[in-house]
Amino acid sequence: MIDIDYFFIVLGMGIVTYVPRWIPLVALSRRQLPRWFVEWLDFIPAAILSALIVPLLVTAGEPRHLDFFRPELLVALPTFIMALKTRSLGGTVVVGMVLFWLAGKIF
């Protein structure tokens, strides 16, 4: 059974998570956006993907500190080169997984 308090907490979390996903879609669609804003949005994917992945590769612990000797970073280099050379998502994911698995055996 589900506790009613739990239900409302999860519902609240769901609403505050949904709203930031929803507002830009309904507010900005079917609208001519200013050119600087389109240019800005065009840079967001490269910026956000890098901001998501790089700290996961070079920081660790709680509180976070720099740590360059991690299998995550070691494996990221060949994975990055694989993506550059092959431009294949499937191949890159599989190679990354296999290398990480092997790194786990060695470390």
Next chain:
Amino acid sequence: MRARHEGEEYFETRNQPRDGDDGEDVMSAGDRTTWIHAVREGALGAWPICLGYLAIGLAFGVIAQKAGFNPLEIGLMSLLVYAGSAQFIAVSMLSAGAGFVPVVLTAFTVNLRHLLMSSSLVVYLNRIGFGWLSLFAYGVTDESFALNLARFRVDEAWDWRRALVLNHTANLAWIACTVAGGYFGRFIPPGAFGIDYALSAMFICLLVFQLRGRLYFVVAIIGGVSAVVISLLIPGNSYIIVASVVAATAGVILKRSRLSFLRGEES
């Protein structure tokens, strides 16, 4: 010359009406085949995310089960919230006795970054109706955003229907994997087959796809370096949104500053 106008051109072509691309039509026979194709390709396209969710979802299920949540509660959270890191944080806060306000506020700040992702996707979703947009919004995550954006850019056939199906396939995988983790995740050895690295490898590859010229490379470096610096200074995950805004803004400034070496080729 071409490079300087690429973003603009792209935006304009994407705004032109295309056949079979109107979300508010009554469903016809042609529409039905369009949907059948979309469901197949969208669901198949979601595979890297599903693989990654297998690892993270099972891990979440195990942790939640150990913290005293039953599979029904786990499934409800995955259905209503559908956000990986926020769910991990919520489970640890709830099992430590935190109440409604801190847990909901934390979920809000942790997930605010989706604001940028939806803004970035809107360029490709200009011709669909309110209802479909609202359904689409529910499935915007780090993973679906990155994958859909890469497909929209390179794949002419990738439309809002495929993107929508991809979003919801990933969501179903998330719900299924987290609930399964709650039942029997503890029998699976951690780190099996390097599956923990599936999403990292996917993000690395999708980042490479975004490096379409020197300027994008510079933006990625600014984003990565500032994210690391901010993440060391401020706990939590606000570094993602701050670093992205800094890097994209720097990109626009550099693009307009006419630095000649940055006006390199864009492919």
